[in-house]
Amino acid sequence: MRTTAFDFIVLGAGAAGCAAARALAAKCPDAAIALVEQGSRRHAVPMMQVPALQPFIATSGKCQPFLRHLVGQPEENLGGRALVHTRGSGLGGSTLCNDMRYLRGTAADYAAWGDDAWSWDRMLPYFTALEANTRGALRPVHGADGPLPVSDADRSSIDASLNSHIQRGTRVGVFDALIEEEQHRTPNLVVLTDTRAEQIVFEGRSAVGVLVSDGTGRRLSTRLDCGRVVLCLGALESPALLQRSGVGKAGTVLDLPAVGQNLIQGCTADIVFRALTGMEGATSRSLSARNLPYLWQQWREYQEERTGVFATLAEAGAFVRSRPTAAVPDLSSSSTARRSWAGTGGGGPCAPWTALENEKDSNAQLRRKLEESAKREAVSEELERTLRRDLEVAGGTPAAASPTRWPSTIRSGAAERADQGPAAAHRRRGGYTRVTELNKQVEELEGRAAAANAALREEKEKFSQQLLVAHNALRSSRPATSST
Incomplete structure (x- = not known):
């Protein structure tokens, strides 16, 4: 078993883990720090960056490599159902799939913990130090000089504001904002991906290392020795790791019955309204x-x-x-x-x-677009018919072998039967000149028509692809009621 030593090991590269690793690397420049993440280093698929598609992430096949689905035990309060908890797996943790709202709770939430070290007044300076809020430095509530972008939602539907982790219309990458963009300032920080923490190693009651696997949990390959372990695996996996390590109810290292208990899981009730009157212009x-x-x-x-x-x-x-x-x-x-x-x-x-x-x-908008496309095609066909008639009047005939191409020289059938006198020769020269000019005009107009038709086909194909993407996204979602 290979052994690697660090001064600090931060388990979990989610929002809390990235903030903790960044702070440690900045305050302890001489310390060796490891940020351990079970997920991969790959960038999330583009769908996960689109805010409005967040409800479809959990069921999208392309997003599954960046997710973990944890199934709980059947609960009596839920009629025997078992909850499925979806968590992110990758650099950024569950910020890869959450709803991007920036909510810090109320002061009463912190007071209920009964710990002065985690009170609202003690935590607020840390929140403001991390913020790069578009509202500006509204001290002491918000900050504007931190690394984490926080902005008001785009008011596309209702006239209200809510801080969120959205920047220029895309999901904010918490790992990129806190770690990647400032990596030149933290050379002492090492990021270990595809690495799953299986067990914390204790000597007595002191944590001295972490046993890790290759990310799949199939084999224990490395022991990471350290002076301290910072546990940031979330409300579900942090207590699970402690229990595997002997900390919990009847634990071999420390008997703490409350580990793994008292999980607070928020429930959501969707309320749907239907407007019967007063919706003119909506x-x-x-x-x-x-x-x-x-x-x-x-x-x-x-x-x-x-x-x-x-x-x-x-x-x-x-x-x-x-x-x-x-x-x-x-x-x-x-x-x-x-x-x-x-x-x-x-x-x-x-x-x-x-x-x-x-x-x-x-639906009328779609019909109008299709009608406009049909009109453009009809105009193109009418133009071709008109040009053919002009050529026939001038004494020329289109080539039968290729109806969309015209011969470089078109001779009049009447001229072939005419006498060879000077007047006939003059008429032939004038007719041939006119036909040659028309040929040039036809080729020029045909080029324009071909370009217009190509642009039209490209627009239709793009339109069809966009409709298919939207349709597949809607079909892949689970049936759910609307939310207000």
Whole structure:
């Protein structure tokens, strides 16, 4: 078994692991630090960078190499169902697949932990130090000089704001922002990918190393010795590693029954509204198969400008009280672009809706595009027929072997039977000259028509491909209710 020594080992290259490794490398420049990640170093597929496609990541086949699906035990409170927890696997951890909202909770959440070292007042300076918030340095709430981009969502559907990890219409790469872009400042930091932590090695109650495998868990190949271990594997895998290492209920290293207990898993209830009146002038923003013409238009805008409904997901959020007597907020509410309306119907901005009252207008856009394409083809055919008639009037006939090509010299059949006198020769020369000029014009016009037809075919193929991508993305999603 190979052995490698470090001063610090940070397990997990998610948001917490990247922040911890960056801070250690900056504050301890003489220390050797390892950031260990089970996932690969490969870049995530482009679909995972598009904010509006986040709900389809968990079920997309192309995204599976960057995901882990952890299945829990059947729970009585869930009617015997077992929850499936989807986590990211790669540099960035679950920030590769989360909903990109930047929510730090309320002060009451931190106070409930009962630890002054983790209070809201103690944690807030660390939050602001990491932020590069587009709202500016609103001290002491937000910061603007940190490495992590934080911005307000693009207001494509509703008139509200919510901080999110989206920059110029794409998902923020947390690993890139915290580690990759400043690697020249942290030469003492080593990133180990495709490396799974199997067990923490203890001497007494002190952690002295980590046994790691090749990422698949098939074989233990290396022991990483260290002075300290920083555990950042998330709410599920951190306690699992501790239990495998002898820390937990009836543990061989330390008996801590609370390890692996008290998991808080947020539940989501989707609420759908239908607008019956007051929707004049509104535009459907629904990600549904019936709205493909609008989605194609938005997808083209996103590819060109990184704006529109595909450039955002959650656009507004709020912490609310479930009942008036509650002392602190115990519910959170979010509005997304997946099922919403926007417009000025009813005298003001519309709330999120899922009605599709103007579906005919969206389909009419597609029909108009197809009709315009048919008209262009008809004009091209009419132009060819007109040119053929002009040539026939001038005394020429198109070549029968190739109806789309014209001979370089076209002789008049009448001229062949005419006498050989001077007048006939003059007429022939004039006719041949006219035909030659028409041939040149035909070739020039044919070149323009061919270029126009090629551009039209390219536009049709691109349109078909965009529709197919949107259709496949919608079909690959699991059936789910709409969210407000």
